[in-house]
Amino acid sequence: xxxxIQVIINDIKETVTENxxxxxxxxxxxxxxxxxxxxxxxxxxYPRKYEEIILSHDDRIEFINPNFGG
Amino acid sequence: xxxxxxxxxxxxxxxESHFMEIDQLSSQEVIRYKRQIVxxxxxxKGQKQLKRANVFIAGLGGLGAVSAYxxxxxxxxxxxxxxxxxxxxxxxxxxxxxxxxxxxxxKTESAFEKLHALNPLCRIDAQKAEIRKxxxxxxxxxxxxxxxxxxxxxxxKCLNSVSVARQIPFIYGGIDGFTGMVTTFVPGDTPxxxxxxxxxxxxxxxxxxxxxxxxxxxxxxxxxxxxxCLGMKDLLKNTLLCINGMDMGVKKLNLRKDPECHLCGIQDxxxxx
Numbered sequence: 458x459x460x461x462i463q464v465i466i467n468d469i470k471e472t473v474t475e476n477x478x479x480x481x482x483x484x485x486x487x488x489x490x491x492x493x494x495x496x497x498x499x500x501x502x503y504p505r506k507y508e509e510i511i512l513s514h515d516d517r518i519e520f521i522n523p524n525f526g527g
Numbered sequence: 528x529x530x531x532x533x534x535x536x537x538x539x540x541x542x543e544s545h546f547m548e549i550d551q552l553s554s555q556e557v558i559r560y561k562r563q564i565v566x567x568x569x570x571x572k573g574q575k576q577l578k579r580a581n582v583f584i585a586g587l588g589g590l591g592a593v594s595a596y597x598x599x600x601x602x603x604x605x606x607x608x609x610x611x612x613x614x615x616x617x618x619x620x621x622x623x624x625x626x627x628x629x630x631x632x633x634k635t636e637s638a639f640e641k642l643h644a645l646n647p648l649c650r651i652d653a654q655k656a657e658i659r660k661x662x663x664x665x666x667x668x669x670x671x672x673x674x675x676x677x678x679x680x681x682x683x684k685c686l687n688s689v690s691v692a693r694q695i696p697f698i699y700g701g702i703d704g705f706t707g708m709v710t711t712f713v714p715g716d717t718p719x720x721x722x723x724x725x726x727x728x729x730x731x732x733x734x735x736x737x738x739x740x741x742x743x744x745x746x747x748x749x750x751x752x753x754x755x756c757l758g759m760k761d762l763l764k765n766t767l768l769c770i771n772g773m774d775m776g777v778k779k780l781n782l783r784k785d786p787e788c789h790l791c792g793i794q795d796x797x798x799x800x
Contacts, residue, residue, distance in 0.1 A: 491726045496780055503785045504725055524701035524708045526734035527588045527678035
């Protein structure tokens, strides 16, 4: 069985498998917005880095849907 | 006396003769702007700086109506306002420059009238046009601040390209339902819009809009524009301010410039245009 870690996503504790990337997290939580904004431990993440960043225990993730209405 | 005229490029311009005295405040101006001139951080110096300002407002919807109102009222010397649409009944829950009798009129025409009536000392250039990649640079012209009040990412990217190319600040604002966000992009100092949104997103969709939300975001954008005119330092740089009107939650997201951004990253490597 895969090992799991706990992370905090938008202030809610969640359990994910070890070595989960931000890309995988986006798919799992169905954050389908192509222009999604992601913050990882208080730092803005460039979209091109989503596949590279592997989550660690107690990491904090914020998914923010951009507002494009005017 | 001033004169109002419509140019061949569909621009409505109003000029008052005392615009020529750009470095002086008339007695009328001193009275009109008294409540901001008394602010120590603003003063007569700040008012004169605003009088010299030349601000572009892209879009005259919920955000643009509010920022145009505050900037004209504050005494910005020249506002260029651009929008392609006509006033619709469904706009009136939030677009405070228009009233029921304006339905069907071009937004630029109605906004021009209201802004001129509000402050005839502010020069208003109103142009009915769609902002596109091939005309954004020309429309923005010699304006030195871009206030984004558009409703889609594609147009924002056109404005951002001009901001980066001309090294002028771009004040992004956006709303959706009860939420809104705003940040000030300053080329060379901050990321640009492309650093945040490198993808070209899907087609424009009409979103819900709770009137006070564009009110808040548009007001913040106009305040940022005024602070830029005054040379104030504490702008919303490298910070995306997100406001949730549902629970009155406010979040500040720290932004970072992407060194590999295909727009501003490349420019940094090559020097200024």
